[in-house]
Amino acid sequence: MKKVVIVTTGGTIAMTKTHDGVVPFAGGNSLITQIPKLGDIAQIEHVEFSNVPSPYMSPSMMWHLSRLVQEIVERDDVDGVVITHGTDTLEETSYFLDLTVKTEKPIVFTAAMRNINELGTDGPRNVLSSVKVAVSDSAKGMGVMVCLNDEIHAAREVTKTYTSNVATFDSPGYGPLGIVDEDAVIFFRKPLLRMHIDVEGIEERVALVKTFTGDDGRILREVKRLGYKGVVLEGFGRGNVPPDVADVVGEVAKEIPVVLTSRCFKGRVLDVYGYKGGGADLVKRGVILGQEVSAQKARIKLMIVLGKTGDREEIRKYFETTRMRGELQI
Numbered sequence: 001m002k003k004v005v006i007v008t009t010g011g012t013i014a015m016t017k018t019h020d021g022v023v024p025f026a027g028g029n030s031l032i033t034q035i036p037k038l039g040d041i042a043q044i045e046h047v048e049f050s051n052v053p054s055p056y057m058s059p060s061m062m063w064h065l066s067r068l069v070q071e072i073v074e075r076d077d078v079d080g081v082v083i084t085h086g087t088d089t090l091e092e093t094s095y096f097l098d099l100t101v102k103t104e105k106p107i108v109f110t111a112a113m114r115n116i117n118e119l120g121t122d123g124p125r126n127v128l129s130s131v132k133v134a135v136s137d138s139a140k141g142m143g144v145m146v147c148l149n150d151e152i153h154a155a156r157e158v159t160k161t162y163t164s165n166v167a168t169f170d171s172p173g174y175g176p177l178g179i180v181d182e183d184a185v186i187f188f189r190k191p192l193l194r195m196h197i198d199v200e201g202i203e204e205r206v207a208l209v210k211t212f213t214g215d216d217g218r219i220l221r222e223v224k225r226l227g228y229k230g231v232v233l234e235g236f237g238r239g240n241v242p243p244d245v246a247d248v249v250g251e252v253a254k255e256i257p258v259v260l261t262s263r264c265f266k267g268r269v270l271d272v273y274g275y276k277g278g279g280a281d282l283v284k285r286g287v288i289l290g291q292e293v294s295a296q297k298a299r300i301k302l303m304i305v306l307g308k309t310g311d312r313e314e315i316r317k318y319f320e321t322t323r324m325r326g327e328l329q330i
């Protein structure tokens with residue numbers, strides 16, 4: 001029988017309702033491993049990493065989780081890893097591990113939208129399905145996956161789309177990698193744009209600033225003064241910002257890397273618009289195009305890349321991986 005290590009970090013899956021609201025409780029994580037039928041699918045080992053709501057998850061915790069999971073997957077007796085996590089920031093931690101853990105073994109993040117004592121709780125079912133994915137031969141080499149509601153998503157593509165519904169995880173513009181259907185784990189496709197970044201440490205001081213209509217750039221300008229070593233700027237559409245922000249982008253980009261993303265959740269940012277504040281103008285001012293990753297994921301990537309290099313043009317290579325405007329497409 002294959003062996004799966006379940007690493008628990010907390011989240012609603014390990015919470016219960018009290019008079020104060022839904023909160024973590026001691027022992028919540030261990031209940032996850034006591035799900036009936038789990039033992040029929042795999043030999044289970046439980047490792048508790050933390051018991052926190054996922055808004056408490058920090059870059060340093062992500063780094064330590066990544067190192068722990070790297071050690072686990074290097075063990076000969078382990079076939080796969082399932083990680084339980086709160087849904088709020090699951091897409092960030094799973095992407096962090098996708099970029100930093102090197103293995104062909106399946107790593108599957110899962111969670112719950114309904115706490116353990118709620119009618120129709122989804123936690124046990126999600127853990128069961130995730131363990132099925134973790135022991136599946138077809139899941140090898142798929143990178144870090146996210147499995148909830150019997151859908152399997154790529155960590156790089158998935159996002160939480162619904163504040164309350166169990167069908168909250170989706171990969172807009174991509175769709176799921178596959179599904180769990182009863183005992184079958186079925187993949188439709190492979191995630192082709194994955195990247196591994198070999199680092200010894202990360203730069204945690206990376207900010208995320210979202211622009212808005214009428215923005216004069218004062219918030220973005222503060223980022224440098226506050227000691228951040230990099231910033232992700234979430235712009236509009238193809239990767240555009242208001243004109244006053246463009247000047248500030250130029251100032252800030254001279255000192256720290258500025259990665260541009262879009263508030264749209266489908267498509268790439270590109271150097272298309274040449275007006276002041278348009279993507280092409282911002283590239284001339286030193287911006288790095290985040291391409292198709294969301295702002296929150298670009299921030300995760302920038303923290304990791306900064307662990308490797310502080311050179312803007314080197315950093316650019318990690319983000320602008322596909323064709324730029326004007327380059328020959330074959």
Ligand code: ASP
Nearest residue numbers: 011012053054086087088
């Ligand atoms: N607020 C919770 C968390 O992310 C939500 C959840 O787990 O579904 O920890």
